[in-house]
Amino acid sequence: MRPLAALLVVAAVSLAQPPAAWWPADVDKALARAGANRPELVKALADVPADERPGMAFLVAHMPERDLKALTAEFLLTNTKFAYRARRELPWGKDVPEELFLNDVLPYCHVDETRDAWRQQLFERCVPLVKDCKTPAEAVQKLNTVLFPQLKVGYSTARRAPNQGPFETIESGKASCTGLSILLADACRAVGIPARLAGTANWSDKRGNHTWVEVWDGRWRFTGACEPDPNGLDRGWFTADAARAQKDVPEHAIFATSFKATGAVFPLVWDRKSTAVPGVNVTDRYAKSTNTDAARSAAALAALKAALADPAALDGLEKRDTAAVPLTKADAEQARDAIWKAHVARLRKERAGEMKAKVLKHGDLAMPFDVKTFGEAPPGGRSLWISMHGGGGAPKQVNDGQWENQKRLYTLDEGFYVSPRAPTNTWNLWHEGHMDVLLGRLIENMVALEGVNPDKVYVMGYSAGGDGVYQMAPRMADRWAAAAMMAGHPNGVSPLSLRNVPFALQVGENDTAFNRNKVGKEYGEQLDKLRLADPGGYEHLVKIHAGKGHWMDREDKLALPWMAKHTRTAVPDKVVWHQSGALHDRSYWLAVPKLGALHTVVTAKRAGQTIDVAGVGVKKLLVRLDDRMADLDRPVRVVSDGQELYAGTPPRTAAMLAKTLAGRGDPRLMFSAEVAVELP
Numbered sequence: 001m002r003p004l005a006a007l008l009v010v011a012a013v014s015l016a017q018p019p020a021a022w023w024p025a026d027v028d029k030a031l032a033r034a035g036a037n038r039p040e041l042v043k044a045l046a047d048v049p050a051d052e053r054p055g056m057a058f059l060v061a062h063m064p065e066r067d068l069k070a071l072t073a074e075f076l077l078t079n080t081k082f083a084y085r086a087r088r089e090l091p092w093g094k095d096v097p098e099e100l101f102l103n104d105v106l107p108y109c110h111v112d113e114t115r116d117a118w119r120q121q122l123f124e125r126c127v128p129l130v131k132d133c134k135t136p137a138e139a140v141q142k143l144n145t146v147l148f149p150q151l152k153v154g155y156s157t158a159r160r161a162p163n164q165g166p167f168e169t170i171e172s173g174k175a176s177c178t179g180l181s182i183l184l185a186d187a188c189r190a191v192g193i194p195a196r197l198a199g200t201a202n203w204s205d206k207r208g209n210h211t212w213v214e215v216w217d218g219r220w221r222f223t224g225a226c227e228p229d230p231n232g233l234d235r236g237w238f239t240a241d242a243a244r245a246q247k248d249v250p251e252h253a254i255f256a257t258s259f260k261a262t263g264a265v266f267p268l269v270w271d272r273k274s275t276a277v278p279g280v281n282v283t284d285r286y287a288k289s290t291n292t293d294a295a296r297s298a299a300a301l302a303a304l305k306a307a308l309a310d311p312a313a314l315d316g317l318e319k320r321d322t323a324a325v326p327l328t329k330a331d332a333e334q335a336r337d338a339i340w341k342a343h344v345a346r347l348r349k350e351r352a353g354e355m356k357a358k359v360l361k362h363g364d365l366a367m368p369f370d371v372k373t374f375g376e377a378p379p380g381g382r383s384l385w386i387s388m389h390g391g392g393g394a395p396k397q398v399n400d401g402q403w404e405n406q407k408r409l410y411t412l413d414e415g416f417y418v419s420p421r422a423p424t425n426t427w428n429l430w431h432e433g434h435m436d437v438l439l440g441r442l443i444e445n446m447v448a449l450e451g452v453n454p455d456k457v458y459v460m461g462y463s464a465g466g467d468g469v470y471q472m473a474p475r476m477a478d479r480w481a482a483a484a485m486m487a488g489h490p491n492g493v494s495p496l497s498l499r500n501v502p503f504a505l506q507v508g509e510n511d512t513a514f515n516r517n518k519v520g521k522e523y524g525e526q527l528d529k530l531r532l533a534d535p536g537g538y539e540h541l542v543k544i545h546a547g548k549g550h551w552m553d554r555e556d557k558l559a560l561p562w563m564a565k566h567t568r569t570a571v572p573d574k575v576v577w578h579q580s581g582a583l584h585d586r587s588y589w590l591a592v593p594k595l596g597a598l599h600t601v602v603t604a605k606r607a608g609q610t611i612d613v614a615g616v617g618v619k620k621l622l623v624r625l626d627d628r629m630a631d632l633d634r635p636v637r638v639v640s641d642g643q644e645l646y647a648g649t650p651p652r653t654a655a656m657l658a659k660t661l662a663g664r665g666d667p668r669l670m671f672s673a674e675v676a677v678e679l680p
Contacts, residue, residue: 023055026061034068043073048080055080055679056659058102064276068117075117079108082119086192092136093192100216104194107259111197111268112181114165122190136193136217137233143187144228155180155226162270178211180225185213189638198222198256198282201267204244205644209269212236215254231318234270237676248620254286255279259291261444270486300325304654305338306378311346318655326651329627335654347448355449360438365423367438370407377413383415384426384446386439393427395452408478410557416446430461430468433582433670436475443479444665454666455568460484475581477501478588478669482563486556489514490523495530496578496601499537502566503527504559508548517544527608537574570630577602589629591622591670610637624660625650638677645677
């Protein structure tokens with residue numbers, strides 16, 4: 001019995017002794033500061049699997065003082081287990097450098113948020129979301145797009161604290177930009193993607209702070225949490241502000257977080273005296289030089305041309321990394337040409353059938369059209385005249401008869417005379433919402449397939465067709481070189497958007513039905529007042545035909561030579577954009593990131609390098625630019641009522657050229673750069 005008793009004593013003594021210390025000296029130094037929590041940290045170090053030891057040692061050696069004294073072994077072991085599991089199981093895990101894994105995947109926190117045990121929960125939720133993603137960038141975009149709606153979480157100033165942990169954000173559904181960024185960065189780390197917070201304590205114009213997320217995809221890239229850009233990473237409303245960051249002024253610099261000490265501090269705007277969170281000054285990556293890298297530009301252009309050998313590459317072009325590379329002025333012009341030629345090639349293949357059949361469709365609606373060709377094609381391409389028939393709320397055969405009449409109502413010296421048949425027989429057959437789409441498609445097809453000059457597109461109409469001109473001329477103002485309304489009724493539409501559309505208005509003196517004569521005269525007086533207040537715009541011709549009723553005996557044809565003198569200015573120095581009838585997301589060189597409400601108004605003027613904007617009912621505005629408008633190698637300013645909204649050098653990119661071509665198909669309305677501003 002004595003040998004057995006001796007063995008039991010030896011075993012008991014062995015169990016009472018602490019485990020062998022396999023960890024480095026810096027871990028011992030951390031343990032010495034842990035106080036009463038030392039046994040928990042030692043247990044974590046002792047129980048961690050051998051292949052996860054480097055991670056556990058890193059966490060203990062570099063964790064903040066508060067965590068040394070509070071975190072449990074279970075918390076640390078679970079966190080480490082699922083971090084290493086993500087590294088093994090996700091396709092990009094093997095490509096993450098060890099240093100980045102330790103500092104930007106493995107850590108359980110970013111700033112001074114609550115230490116929630118989020119790792120396993122977010123792993124189990126997020127891995128299925130990214131299972132089909134091939135790259136970290138694709139996975140980040142997926143998480144940023146899907147996770148917040150799934151969790152019913154969004155930005156709110158009613159959140160409890162700016163630095164919430166992920167569990168409180170998920171429970172409340174509300175978070176600040178920092179809280180949202182913590183949640184997204186945690187989700188990225190949960191699937192093995194290096195992620196960290198980035199932000200500034202105060203923009204250089206002293207408008208306030210902001211926080212976003214940086215992720216590693218072979219290089220550090222960025223995205224706004226809960227505000228993914230559909231075109232991918234390295235885009236956001238704040239890029240213009242970030243471009244003006246000041247590296248040597250801590251308040252206006254941009255920092256990223258770090259788990260291990262760096263010698264710098266990440267600023268906490270809710271605790272400005274705190275130095276607890278290490279930081280990295282990353283200002284140089286945002287406040288970029290105004291000089292475009294010619295070599296990168298040339299390489300991006302070459303990649304674009306190679307891709308567009310197949311015109312189908314236009315789909316998704318905006319999301320290609322090379323499409324976001326800043327281009328030189330010369331390369332941007334070549335990119336414009338390549339993208340346009342690919343667009344034309346694709347349309348010739350995809351839309352030849354509908355043009356041959358002379359029928360355009362939108363859902364269940366069909367719009368037949370007739371084409372007559374006049375004169376010789378001039379240099380630059382033929383003109384296009386869209387002529388809309390009368391009728392309206394009448395039986396189909398009546399409107400068919402009006403269409404036949406419209407086909408032969410006018411002749412041209414030169415151009416394509418196109419008479420569409422309205423898809424419906426309603427009173428407002430020319431200005432229902434589908435007409436914007438169908439007329440836009442008709443113009444796009446005629447430009448691409450028939451070589452129409454996009455700056456020589458005209459619209460006119462008689463009776464109900466005149467009603468349509470009243471409505472569609474301002475709604476689609478950036479498409480027209482001029483417009484002519486014959487014998488119609490405006491039905492309350494505003495002429496504000498006609499600032500750059502020469503407008504001919506004719507009505508018979510005795511055309512009393514619906515007060516057409518009276519309201520036509522009043523509309524002309526509105527144009528007079530607008531022209532007087534803005535002599536550079538609102539050119540118009542008003543003719544009340546003496547002794548004539550609804551039919552003006554073809555005297556109204558005088559509008560055609562007057563219209564033919566005018567050519568569209570695609571980038572006018574001033575734009576007045578009033579949303580009426582049907583919402584549009586753009587007009588000339590202005591756009592909105594999302595559709596708002598009818599009767600909003602934006603006025604924008606440009607002079608040299610400065611754009612002056614004002615809005616009623618519009619908060620976020622996109623100002624599109626290219627070298628026709630300003631020298632994009634020099635800073636551009638956007639101001640509103642004396643307040644500077646943007647100052648910087650917006651990059652020219654193929655992505656923006658493709659974006660502005662899509663849905664419009666107009667080579668003159670392609671822009672290489674864009675600035676997003678918030679109106680005061």
